[in-house]
Amino acid sequence: MLTIDPTTCALAAIDIQSRLMPAIANGAQVIDNTVRLLEAARLLEIPRIFTEQNPAGLGHTDPQLTAEMNEPVMQKMTFDACRAVDAKKLMAGREQLVVTGCEAHVCVMQTVLGLLDAGKKVYVVSDAVGSRLPENRLAALQRMAAHGAELVTTEMVIFEWLGSAEHPQFRDVLQLVK
Numbered sequence: 001m002l003t004i005d006p007t008t009c010a011l012a013a014i015d016i017q018s019r020l021m022p023a024i025a026n027g028a029q030v031i032d033n034t035v036r037l038l039e040a041a042r043l044l045e046i047p048r049i050f051t052e053q054n055p056a057g058l059g060h061t062d063p064q065l066t067a068e069m070n071e072p073v074m075q076k077m078t079f080d081a082c083r084a085v086d087a088k089k090l091m092a093g094r095e096q097l098v099v100t101g102c103e104a105h106v107c108v109m110q111t112v113l114g115l116l117d118a119g120k121k122v123y124v125v126s127d128a129v130g131s132r133l134p135e136n137r138l139a140a141l142q143r144m145a146a147h148g149a150e151l152v153t154t155e156m157v158i159f160e161w162l163g164s165a166e167h168p169q170f171r172d173v174l175q176l177v178k
Contacts, residue, residue, distance in 0.1 A: 004123055004152075004160040010047040010094040011037055014081065014101025014108050017052055019059035024102050024130040025137070031064050033128035033154040034100045036176045038065060040158045043169050049090055050074065051081045053107050079107045082114030096121040098157055099149075100128035105140035112144045122149040125157060 013034055021027040041048050050061055050073045060066075061073060076084035082091070090097075090111075097120055101108045108129050115122045124144050131137040145151050152160075155177050162170055 003163075004096060004098060004157060006044055006046050006161045006163070008094060009096035009098055009123075010049055011041045011098045012049040012051070012081075012090060012100070012111070013038065013061070013065060014051050014099060014111055015053040015058070015103070016062050016065055016101055017055065017058040017060060018062050019057070020102055021062055023132050025132060025134050026130055027102075030100070030102065030128055030130040031062055033125065035064055036154055037098070037100060037125065037128060037157060038069075040161060040173050040176055043172055044161050046161065047071075047094065051076055051084075051090070051101075051107075051111075053077070053079070080110035080114040081107070082111060082118060091115070091118060091120060094120070096123065098123045098125060098152075100125045102129065103131040103136070104129040105131050105136040109140040109144055112149050113147060116148050123152045123157065124149045125154055126151045127153050 016034055038048055048071050052073050052075045054077055055075055074086055074089050078084050097115055099112055112122050126141055162173055
C-alpha cells in the first residue's frame with residue numbers, strides 16, 4: 001500500500017515546545033497544522049506520541065497541542081528519539097509513523113533517520129515541521145527524503161487516513177481542513 005494506513009500508523013509530534021516555538025520560522029503554521037493532525041488522529045483513533053527535548057531548558061509541549069492530550073510525553077535528552085531510554089513507545093506496534101515537529105534539521109531529522117534505520121515507513125509532514133532558519137528546514141527535508149522518508153502535507157495525511165468520503169468521521173474531520 002502506497003498510502004498511509006490508519007490501522008498501522010501513529011502520529012509523532014517531536015519537540016513542539018513552548019520556549020522553542022517563538023524562534024521557529026513559521027512556528028504558528030507548524031502548531032496549527034500539528035493541532036489539525038492531532039485532532040484528526042484523535043477522531044480516527046490513531047495513536048499520538050509526544051516527545052520533549054530537554055524540557056527543563058526548552059519548556060514543555062506547547063499548550064495549543066496539549067488541550068486534549070491524554071498520552072504521556074516521552075522526555076529525552078538525545079536528539080534522535082529512537083535513542084532515548086523509552087524509545088519503544090515511539091515504535092510500539094506501528095509500521096508507519098507520521099512525523100511533525102521541531103527542529104527539522106536536528107531532532108526531527110535524527111528521529112526520522114532512526115525510524116528509517118529501524119525499518120519503519122516514515123511520512124514527514126512538510127507543512128508541520130520547522131526550524132529557526134528556513135534553509136535548515138529545507139536541507140533537512142531534502143536529506144530525509146533522500147534516505148527514504150516521504151514528504152507529505154497535513155491535508156494529504158488527513159485524507160489518506162479517511163480513505164473515503166463515506167468514512168463515518170468524514171464530516172467531523174473535514175471541518176479541520178476548512
